[in-house]
Amino acid sequence: MRLLRLELAAFGPYRERFEIDFTSFDADGVYLIAGPTGAGKSSILDAVTFALYGSAPRYDARPHLRSDLAGPEQATWVQLELAVGDRVLRVRRSPEYERPKQRGTGTTREKASAQLLELVDGVWQPLSSSAAEVGTEIGSILGLTKDEFLQVILLAQGGFAEFLAASSDERKRLLQRLFGTGSMQRLREMLLADAKQLDAARGELERSRDERGARVLEADAALDARESPEAEEASEEAAPGPVDEPALAGAESRLAAHVERADAAARAAAGTEAAAREAHRSATAIAERFVRRAAAEAELRGLEEAAGAVDADRARLAEADRAAEVASALDRWSRADADAEHAEASAAESAELLPEGVEPTLDVVAHEHQLAVDAGAFANAAAELEGGLPALERAAAQAVARAEEADRAAAAAGAARAEAPAQREAIASAREAAATRAAGLAAAERTLESVAGRLAARDEADSLAAPLRDARAAAAGTAAAQAEAAAEAQRLQAARIAGIAGELAGGLTAGEACPVCGALEHPAPHPPADDAVSADDVAAALAVGEAAMLAAREANDELASLERRLAGLEAVAGADDRASLTAELTAARAERDACAAAEAERELRNDELARHDERAAGLAERASALEAEAEAARTAAALAATRLDDARTRLQRELDGHESAAALLAAVSRRTRALRAWLDAEAQRARTLAEQERAAQAGEAALVSHGLLDRAAASAMRLEAAERTALRERIRTHDDAVASASGVLAQAELAALEGEAPELEPVERALAEATAASAAAARAAAAATTTRDHVAADLRAAREAIRSLAEGAEHAATVRALAAALHGDNELRQDIETYVLATRLGAIIDAANLRLAAMTDGRFTLLHDEATAYRRKASGLGIQVLDAHTGVPRTARSLSGGETFLASLALALGLADVVQAESGGVSLETLFVDEGFGSLDQDTLEAALATLDELRAGGRSVGVISHVQQMQERIPARITVVPERGGGSRIVVAATPVAAG
Template identity: 65%
Template sequence: MRLLRLELAGFGPYRGRFEIDFAAFEADGVYLIAGPTGAGKSTILDAVCFALYGSAPRYDERAHLRSDLAGPDEATWVELDVQLGDRVLRVRRSPEYERPKQRGSGTTREKAQATLLERTPSGWEAVATTAKEVGHEVARLVGLTKDEFLQVTLLAQGGFAEFLGASSDERKALLERLFGTGSMRRLRELALADGKALGAQRAELEQRRDDRVARVRSLIGPGDDDEEAPADDGAADERSLAALEGILTERLEAASAAAVAATAAEREAREARDAARALAERIARRDGAVAAVAALEAASDAIAADRERLADADRVAEAAAEVDRWTRADRRAQRAATALEAATAVLPESLEPERAAVEREREAALDDVARASETTRFERELPQLEHAADEAERDARAAEEAVDAARRERAEHPEARDALVRAREDAATRAAGTEPARAALEAAEARLEARERADRLVEHEREASAEAGRTAAAQHAAADALQRLQAARVAGMAGELASALVAGEPCPVCGALEHPSPHAPGGDIVTADDVADAIAASEAALAAATAANETLAALERERASLEAIAGAADRDALAAALDAARAAQRACIDAAAERERLGRELEQHDERSRELDGRIAELERVVGERRSAAASAATRLADARARVREALGEHPDARSMLHAASTRRDALEQWLEADAERARAAAEQEEAAADGRAALERLGIADREALAAMRLEPAERLALRERIRAHDDELASARGVLAQPELQGLPETAPDVAPLEAALVEAEAASALAARAEATAQTRLDHAAADLDDARQAIRSLADGAEHAATVRALADALDGRNELRQDIETYVLAARLGTIIEAANLRLGAMTDGRFALLHDEGTAYRGKASGLGIQVLDAHTGRARTTKSLSGGETFLASLALALGLADVVQAEAGGISLETLFVDEGFGSLDQDSLEAALATLDALRAGGRSVGVISHVQQMQERIPWRIRVVPVPGGGSRIEVAASDSPGRAQETALRAG
């Protein structure tokens, strides 16, 4: 995997948008990421990790991924282009974060978003569009988890330097953090938990077996013959369980036999009682039937009278309809005659009560009602016509007034337009100086900023000068001390060799076995370690002096550049010039705004003039229309008033005229209707009387009064019929009961059933007691069977799982460190991986140290509870002996740490399926190296880019900035935040910088 391009905005300390083209570094291979501590160098790697995996190792993405400096309208996002083999992908992510609302107070939540695109010949095509899909695709395509990616991409020497000098237990903790062996720890914990759970399970099985056997023994208890259960002489087995089950089975068989005998005795007692009860019931039925027949025969005379009355009522019912119609016709004729008399009383006295004359008078009255209705309508319309005429006159006058007002307003427009034109031309003249004023303001701001920065650098320059003097003196002192120690070391070498001579052993210089005149040792012996420490101190002093001189020179160059920009003026003069430039620019900006405003007002003024011209023409047309409408309304009102006066005649108003006509019409129509009803009622009365007399003659009844005496209502006839039928049915039923064969020849008195009932109750009680005893025995056997089955299952499970339990306990002990190596599973796995990593690290370390140093994996057993198999020693080829890693110098420790980090990266890549990573980052630590070690480290990094690999080095060491041509510089911004600058140099000491910042 190769990083091609990174673009970010509103992320961490970076408020704006920044872009880094990693592809531009491929020619050099190694590039530098430099900047002050805390500026945001590592945030670049956080952005890469967030783009790929949706989270950053050093951030809580919801709280800190978004820059605190970003404004409400500024978004937060990261976009990364990567190459995987022949495929080029682009992943873009934005985290979920709270931002201030653009309007109002409070905050609003921006949801997390993610997209994954692939570059094709036709452009970028979407691969995934949700955060979940993007995470799945990235993990599948990259082939590394986030932790693995960080391990093999970001080589942090700090953790490995700590790792080298740690104790076994501390090294184990660091290995667990670096390599993530939580799964092994969980495996050990699971094994221990399984062993514990299996022990508890076996204890539970034993307890369950004992509980079930105890419950079966309690069910047995003493029997009828005081038989006790077998004694409990230890752990139960299959034979003892079978003996318990046999006792319960025998007791059930005895109870079943007793229950069968009791049931037979109960059956015999019930049969005797049922036979006596049946005989008594037949005798009672016979006696009841005899009494019923006697009672029914006594009521026969009354039933015969009812039969005769029902027959008369059925006969007269045939003529009831004709007689009822005759009666109704008489009543209708009487009502019609009365109504005609009342209608005749309200007719006019001059009108004869004859139908033809009344009909002619009614037609005349209808015409009068029609004329009165029309006159009423005209009279109701008069107020509306008057209102319409008044409204039309008011509308006409209002239109005339509107025309006059519009004409007056239009007459004032030319003079107002001339004033607007003059004001706009004046504002345009003043706004013409905007661009020169802006340029003058920028120049004034630059001069003031340069003056302030130059003034601040004066104190820093004095401090740097003092530091340069101090470090130079320290460097000279360290050089002098080294020279003195080296001379003393040479002078005392003979005495040191002589003090080590032993009689009979060869001299290391000449090989002689005799030492007749050894050199006397000096007073103070200077060892090789003393000289090495002095060399290190001298080199450190030289590096400090060089750094101090470079810092002083950089400050002097920067202040000279700033002085050239600021000029000779002091800060107060430059601040006053800046205020004047701001005021001039503000005046030009205000004039431009005024010019635009006046231009809009002039356009609005001309538009208003055009609107007034159109409005005047429209109002003149409306005046003509409304004058014509007012004249028409006045004419309609005059015509309506004339028609109403003509129609009323002698009536005061249309309402009284309509009332008189309607009253006369209603009286005439009422008489005509009453006369017609009287004729219809008389005809119907004559026809109904004839039918009624014929019906009476047919039945032989004298008159309507005789028929009324014989009539019964339908409900009364139905009740009589039901009573007669019920009497007949009851008499037949009683006589049928007496004729039944089973009631013939019965004794006079019924048998006594009470003694038989008592015998049955006693037999039922005995049978129930025997049944309960049988059920109890069966229940005990059933319960015991379940308990016995459970106990047998527990016994079999204990026997089957004995070997498995022993195996699990042995495995748990081995994984927990109770083994010959005294290593738990985590330590064992870590020791194996440590050995692999040390082998890979030695390939790098040997090259960086010219074969002098190699790391050794100490697999010896540790004591006092410490982790075994995690020891590391260093083999020094100069001495041929292994020694502790704490004896390494600072530069040697850095080289060993770098070798371990590179070894870890190689191992993780191999374990991840041979994934190729063409982009690596190496963290801080180069400041501890001397010149030769630095050269060796750089050579190793240079070797890493073989085959096209790109290596990013994170460091603030000046020598690194001089040696590495391409670099990414993180620069703090005044007021907070940082910016990213990408610098390229053709040779050390000469660089051309380009800040790739946007937004």
């Protein structure tokens, strides 16, 4: 795998978009990633990891990949191009992040996205656009998980320096972090937990066996104790035996026998109770018959004593029934007498109210009443005529008002028709004036635009005053600096030429030819000058002069640009100052607004003139119509006045001297009511007298038919319906009670009774004793059955525990032994995780020795110390160093700083080789080596760089991460991370140019 190109934007400390072309370092092989601590060097590797796997290790705990300096319009994304064998891939990812809304307040969420493409025949073809699918596809193509990728692409030899000097336990923790062997630890812990859980389960089975079995044996002993005290004493003295299958089988058999004996005893006691209950039932039935006979005899004697009062009630009820049969006829007779008396009184009162001069005879009053009814009809007609007068008066007034309004409307229409020509002339004049003013709108707008441009040019020209002063000062300063630098360079060149003889003399050696004359002897070499100037001094001065010349040229170019810009602005603005141009702009804007308003007014006047012509066209027609309406209204007013006069004349004739129709109607109504009242009263009196005679005849007949003397005697015999019902109920109740008592005494079972009633106490006592004995026997049987049923569950559980203990004994022993072995109870005293780590460590050391031998000329070799450690320390994780100079192994802590660095680098490279081999031999053409070079001496640094040169064999590209100045001097190709003011960083890429040839 080779990285080709990385692009990122708004990622980590990088606010803007940056690009790194890794192919530009192909000629160098080794390049430097430099920058101060915290600038963002590691964020470049974070971006690579995020592009490939969707996460970065430093951000896993806080997934905040977006730059805090990014603006709301900036998107966060990373794009990586890489080559894997013959395939060229491009992966682009964006994380999920919150960003400020571009409009309004608050934030909005951008969803994570990913896209994987492959370059096929010069065209990028999509492979996947799902974040999960891209990660899976990348892992399949590279053959590395994220952790493996980080282990082999980033060689953190600083951690291996710590690894070399660590104790066995510390080295174990470091290897755990490198290889992630937590699964082995979890396997060991899982087996230990399984063994512990298995022991607990077997302990629980043993407790279940003992407790459940003990309950079975105790239940057997308890039933024995209930049957006989001797068994209870024997059970108390006997020691509890072991809980095994024979003991449980014996207890089960004895429990069944207990239940069988208890059931038989319960059945016998139940039979005895049934016989006693039948004897008690028979005695109780005979005693109850004696009680019933005595009660019936006593009740019959009481009824015979009350028979006289009941006979009196019968006689009183018979009289009341006869009186009730004539009650309706007598009540009618009484009502007829009262109605006749009231009708006589009403007739007398009506006669006193008759009008004066009218005799109280039927014919006279009837005739007068008919005359009064006829007069009422005439009074109603007068009232109706009088009621219609206000409407006629209003109609006449309204007709006059309508006629006057119609006259006024006709006059107004005529006046409007006469004024229309003058109004039209005024509107036309106003339209022409507005059109004349609006014609100057285009010219006014051009003038306004021209003045506005001149004012803007004047403002911009005035704003250049300060930059021009600064530019002139800068040009003068850089010119002076250039002159000074040129003078200094000339001085140094002269001094260099003057002292060249002494410099050449300093390099002469006896017997070697002089570079100037070729002589082999040098009898009088020129002494070196005290203030000798070297070639480097001259080159530095020339460089300073060249830089000063460039600065002066740039300052002059800036000044010339500003002056050209000012000249152009002055040409546009003219000679007027800002105040004059502002006043001219105000006047031009006012003229433009006035012309625009006149144009709008012209359109309004056009519309107004069209509306006026439309109105004037209808004025003549409307005036003629209004004049016709006025004539018709005057005719209607005259007709309404005539109808009103006719109505007033007829009303005076109908009133016949009365003040009003209401007075006439009131007089007629009073006379009619008085006559009608006498006629009604007389008719009612005649009807009541006839009803009185009929009612008297019917009442006399009813008295005679029922043998009653008169109305008074019948009233004395009457009773209310409720009283008669109560008498009838008392008589019926007495008769029913006599019949019931007589019927009871007549029953055969009572008539056959002889002697005295039997005694119940002896049979009740016998029944109670039998019932108690039966209940006790039933309880004993139920208790025995319940005990047996309860013990059945304990019995099954105890037997199941015995069986499970026997079957699981071998498995439990196997699990305990395996858990102990994985926990370190073995010959090596290594748990499973330490064993795996020791195997990995041996492979790493073998791979590291291939590098270390080359870097140290075969002097040092790392040894894997597998000796058993004591005091519970990790075994098999020791590292020693064999020094070829002494042939004696020694501790890695005895290495010097440079030797430790080389050994650490060898271990880091060995780790990369092991992980790469375990991942299927994945080819990695891009590697990164982390810090640690700053403390090396010259020889060690050379050895390290030689090893890095070996790494780039076959086209590998190696990036060295360091902020040390010495590395920057040794490695010219670099990626520099530069912090910026205000926050964030930028990336500067500088590769060594490839020489042409």
